[in-house]
Amino acid sequence: MTIPVRRVRAAERGRRFDLRTTAMFFLLLAVVLCVCAFLARTAAGVVERRPLWAGVLAVLGLAVALRFPSRWRRLSAARCARRAGRALEEAAEKASACLDAGTTATQAAVAPTPPIGAPAEPTGDAAPADPARGAAPLPPAAAPARTPPQQPDDAQPTAAAGSAAGYAGLDPDGFEQAVADLCVRDGCGEVEVVGGAGDLGADIVAVAPDGRRVVIQCKQYGYANKVGSQDMQRFGGTCFAIHEADVAAVVTTSDFTAPALEYARQCGIVCMNGDDLDAWHAGTAPGPWHRTPPGP
Template sequence: MTTPVRRKPFVKRRRYGFDLRSTALFFVFLAVLVSVLGLAARVAAGALDRRPAWVFVLVAVAVAGCLGLRRRWRLSGVARRAAAALDEAAREAAEALEASAVPAQLTSAPVPINVPAPAPATADTVALAVAVDYDALTPEEFEEAIAGLCERDGCTDVEVVGGAGDLGADVLAVTPDGRRVVIQCKHYGESHRVGSQDLQRFGGTCFTVHEADVAVLVCTSDFTAPAVEYAEQCGIVCLDREALEAWTDGTGPHPWQAALEDGEAGWETAGAGV
């Protein structure tokens, strides 16, 4: 009985032969590289001999380059970590939103709440809600505020005319009963009282020039006794700080209402000086 001879599997072996062309090209490239590096080193050495300070410049550039590469590598790492964190946060937010979503069939209809309708605003309720810091206003803003009070209390054709050449009139208005109101505004400090000369200048134009049915001088301070006496003689309504605040918050009469009640004698305010 003959035993069959087992053949060895054929294995393809890589031949490592000597390639003259590749070797020559390698040495040529190496020689060129060494020449270029040598020339660069020679040029650098010559430059350094002429300018030694360039040594520090080159060292600084090299260090800056190394630090820049290192920082860029760190920033790239930070950016990767930040992107991963944002992705994780977005995934968690999506999961939380999905978990908190309630199916439409499980939502109940909102229970109506009966809220009483607000009461209609009246002139008195609006007046009580007003709080004005007159000391913080400019003279022009003070005139606008007085005009606003006139409009609030039902006057029509309200106009702010104060300025150069106003001849003593700052606010013009027509009362609900048709009387023409001419108002002069004095935005004074607390210690600056309105004197009789102010009243005389206003009294010389309010009736003859502006044809006022009701002449009013309103101030943020007080009146002197001669000023009040002149106002009573001419029929000018004087509103000091106390009367102005009462008109503002609705606890006092309108100036044209006071003039109607007191007739031609005018209205002497409670805060008038002696």
């Protein structure tokens, strides 16, 4: 007596766990479940609003199920679940393959560019170099051109020459910063450039090496334009009362008028003209905190 042996399907080769495929499968399964839940909720709403029509549809469905019982056996729940699972898995594999193909195409499109100045690879028309003669030199056009470094557009000239003309070539902010650098060089602490709108006459504040508070106003004037008494009076009205200066000084690239010097002598303001600024920069004269106001 021959006993029929049930054939066992061989396991598919090359199948392995793929995280992306599994994630796509569960994502599509979640979409299907959401659609089913929406349909169930819609059917419940129809039953609640129109119970008569719902009863008629239920009777018709039952009659169809009894009329075709064989087809309902084929459409069993387990079989439908298996078919849906296989369909979802195939869809997930196809989506994963599409993603892999897109990634490969993107990587192939982004090809590395050769560095600038690298010799070009020989083509079919170019003859290879003779090893006995050595490597052929690069043509002049292939060699990278060396250009001197360019200065930024907003670069300002410096006062390295140590002259009033050099300071006059700076912009107002650059001139204030240059004077502040002199204060730092000579040992001042807490040097701060405060010039600008609403500075009330103070462009630089610092603490001298002996601990006194220094307030400096910078006047970047041309040689023919001197600092007048009105400029000195505006500074004198704020340097001591508002900025609480122990040493108040006006530093200019030009000179002072006689009334301005007289007002400075009365208020105790130190005045440094272009020559004094040159000497301070050169280190042959002290800073304003070591100077005395102009005499009579």
